[in-house]
Amino acid sequence: MNKFIVADVANCIGCHACEVACVTAHHQDAWPQQRRDFLPHIHVVFHRNASSATTCHHCNDAPCVLSCPTQALYFADDSVQFKKSACIGCKNCVIACPFGAIEMVASGEDEPQLAHKCDLCSGHPSGQQACVASCPTQALRLMDESGLRQLRRQRQIRTAQGQPVHHEQRGARRAALLDKAPRVGAKKIAADERKLNFAEIYHRLSSCDADYESERCLYCAQKAWCNWTCPLHNHIPDFIRLVKQGKIIEAAELCHQSSSLPEICGRVCPQDRLCEGACTLKDKGGSVTIGNLERYITDTALEMGWRPQVGDVTPRKERVAIIGAGPAGLGCADILARAGVQVDVFDRHPEIGGLLTFGIPSFKLEKEVMRMRREIFSEMGIRFHLNQEIGRDVAFSDLLEGYDAVFLGVGTYGLMAAGLEGEDSPGVVQALPFLIANTREVMGLEESEEYPLIDIKGKRVVVLGGGDTAMDCLRTSVRRGAASVTCAYRRDELSMPGSKKEVVNAREEGVEFQFNVQPKYIQRNRKGQISAIGMIRTEMGEPGPDGRRRPREIAGSGFELPADVLVLAFGFQAHEMPWLRGHGVRLDRWGQIVTGGKGRGTTQTSNDKIFAGGDAVHGADLVVTAMVAGRRAADEMLTLFKQKEGS
Ligand SMILES: Cc1cc2nc3c(=O)[nH]c(=O)nc-3n(C[C@H](O)[C@H](O)[C@H](O)COP(=O)(O)OP(=O)(O)OC[C@H]3O[C@@H](n4cnc5c(N)ncnc54)[C@H](O)[C@@H]3O)c2cc1C
Numbered sequence: 001m002n003k004f005i006v007a008d009v010a011n012c013i014g015c016h017a018c019e020v021a022c023v024t025a026h027h028q029d030a031w032p033q034q035r036r037d038f039l040p041h042i043h044v045v046f047h048r049n050a051s052s053a054t055t056c057h058h059c060n061d062a063p064c065v066l067s068c069p070t071q072a073l074y075f076a077d078d079s080v081q082f083k084k085s086a087c088i089g090c091k092n093c094v095i096a097c098p099f100g101a102i103e104m105v106a107s108g109e110d111e112p113q114l115a116h117k118c119d120l121c122s123g124h125p126s127g128q129q130a131c132v133a134s135c136p137t138q139a140l141r142l143m144d145e146s147g148l149r150q151l152r153r154q155r156q157i158r159t160a161q162g163q164p165v166h167h168e169q170r171g172a173r174r175a176a177l178l179d180k181a182p183r184v185g186a187k188k189i190a191a192d193e194r195k196l197n198f199a200e201i202y203h204r205l206s207s208c209d210a211d212y213e214s215e216r217c218l219y220c221a222q223k224a225w226c227n228w229t230c231p232l233h234n235h236i237p238d239f240i241r242l243v244k245q246g247k248i249i250e251a252a253e254l255c256h257q258s259s260s261l262p263e264i265c266g267r268v269c270p271q272d273r274l275c276e277g278a279c280t281l282k283d284k285g286g287s288v289t290i291g292n293l294e295r296y297i298t299d300t301a302l303e304m305g306w307r308p309q310v311g312d313v314t315p316r317k318e319r320v321a322i323i324g325a326g327p328a329g330l331g332c333a334d335i336l337a338r339a340g341v342q343v344d345v346f347d348r349h350p351e352i353g354g355l356l357t358f359g360i361p362s363f364k365l366e367k368e369v370m371r372m373r374r375e376i377f378s379e380m381g382i383r384f385h386l387n388q389e390i391g392r393d394v395a396f397s398d399l400l401e402g403y404d405a406v407f408l409g410v411g412t413y414g415l416m417a418a419g420l421e422g423e424d425s426p427g428v429v430q431a432l433p434f435l436i437a438n439t440r441e442v443m444g445l446e447e448s449e450e451y452p453l454i455d456i457k458g459k460r461v462v463v464l465g466g467g468d469t470a471m472d473c474l475r476t477s478v479r480r481g482a483a484s485v486t487c488a489y490r491r492d493e494l495s496m497p498g499s500k501k502e503v504v505n506a507r508e509e510g511v512e513f514q515f516n517v518q519p520k521y522i523q524r525n526r527k528g529q530i531s532a533i534g535m536i537r538t539e540m541g542e543p544g545p546d547g548r549r550r551p552r553e554i555a556g557s558g559f560e561l562p563a564d565v566l567v568l569a570f571g572f573q574a575h576e577m578p579w580l581r582g583h584g585v586r587l588d589r590w591g592q593i594v595t596g597g598k599g600r601g602t603t604q605t606s607n608d609k610i611f612a613g614g615d616a617v618h619g620a621d622l623v624v625t626a627m628v629a630g631r632r633a634a635d636e637m638l639t640l641f642k643q644k645e646g647s
């Protein structure tokens, strides 16, 4: 008889730990570098309120083996094994398998699609099946000849003795694990109070609530689904366990192993789309408040006087220049400084943080947090050169000459126009300059010509867009005393790209939402000032190439939405960087920096000495993804430095 994995549906909690264990076991017990390489041989399937894991049945007379023309699939060690080098990608096995247990996958962009199936971890040094070992409820087990004999015997005895099947014991491990109190999360300041100022709206968790939330975590596995969906692969179950044990300093140290700014990600990550969206408890009392706990750990440890330690590093001879003190640049600087590299960070702004400081408003992230981080990074030996714009105050060629490598973490600052007639009218403003001007005022910085502060007190403000930037503009307008604040979005509420939490917060603060409306023109008064926006209603049509349903205009549904101020919050595109020309750095057709390719680091540009990451490479995205890119660039630079040392 062939061996195979069986799943006990009654005890499956749907935590995906088996999928994660399968993937990491086939990646030398590490996380795959790219999302597309997450290819488990076992799949958790959900049906109504139940879940179960399915994988290859290792059939005795396996049709896949019989169908394979090259013997790439063969019987060995009481299972169906696969030899990749013999696979010609004919897909016969995929068609032959009655359980859909074989997939065709490519191991790289230019690689051919080959069969991919469970090998019962035959090559893993532990000799154990990773999925079985990782299951927190022992719902999975390897069925072999002896297991089957045991099962047969148990059933024969039970039948002979006339014992009934104990239904109440079925799923007991699942029930015990999922019996959790509901989520509490961080407390918010009441909307009426918070909309009067720019202070952060969420309180830090109290130690009592942190204990309560950490108690709720199921500790699905050391490498759990929540770790995988966190772009940094933070050690979430482990740091939560340390909170439960009251070991805050140890938890802070662990958080800093995988993240350069944990208290910031804990505040600004869209957790509902990332770590918390993947939590096993999401639909069972609510996800563990991972973000709040992450913030709690670092805020508390810093308050206790703890500081991230660089440790006893031997200084290296290399020097690296980093352009941009946003999350990408800071992630890169952090890793390099810890490895003993001398790091100089240049930024045109008077404070570090990039959009963390000058984009994200202080009611989401207090500016004091970033100032504290500057102190910490400076103590680690990172040198910041603020108010220094490359291409204006410092020549890029000087950096190339004076440093062993340069990292570009310059973000995306190209503004998107609405394409409406009258868009240049007084009263029509772009989101980012609007937010920057506001933040500069909150920080007590001088008003700058580039970012003039506009007075919106008592005015009717309309914001076009449905993402996080739009939410920030709306909530800023509320705090600036606008008479009314309206969000006009061309799709329906479900299609909004921003974090759901921010939409709830905006609503609570008095923002009005108009969905399925598209701007057509800008109406001006006699002074040329905007007075209304001509709108047309839309309905949701067929999905476009990006999979999102497209809005369709409804004929004859036009109307005018009165407005004194219109904020355009459509997102960002790459900005011009004339100073980069002539240095062999390839840009794509949208002006984003191109990195990677055959024989190059994934963050290395077409100039060997120049690396890049964050929004400037992957387009406007998230703080956490920018930081991942910066940290990876640092790792790739270090590999290069070590290779040069050895050659
Ligand atoms: C309004 C707004 C709200 C957002 N809210 C969230 C949120 O809640 N959660 C989230 O995860 N993400 C959010 N984002 C996205 C997030 O802020 C970005 O994805 C992230 O900051 C990108 O990091 P980065 O390091 O690539 O670039 P940036 O943060 O843009 O940093 C780039 C830095 O490079 C500097 N620079 C550029 N050119 C030069 C030059 N020539 N010389 C010197 N310095 C230069 C810039 O001054 C800037 O400081 C938001 C973005 C905006 C605009």
Ligand code: SF4
Pocket (backbone or CB within 6 Å): 229, 230, 231, 232, 233, 234, 236, 259, 265, 266, 269, 271, 274, 275, 276, 290, 291, 294, 624
């Ligand atoms: S970095 Fe973001 S996604 Fe990762 S654990 Fe923290 S809050 Fe979640």
Ligand code: SF4
Pocket (backbone or CB within 6 Å): 015, 216, 217, 218, 219, 220, 221, 224, 225, 226, 227, 236, 237, 278, 279, 280, 281, 288, 290
């Ligand atoms: S946070 Fe959620 S998904 Fe992660 S280990 Fe805990 S219960 Fe499991």
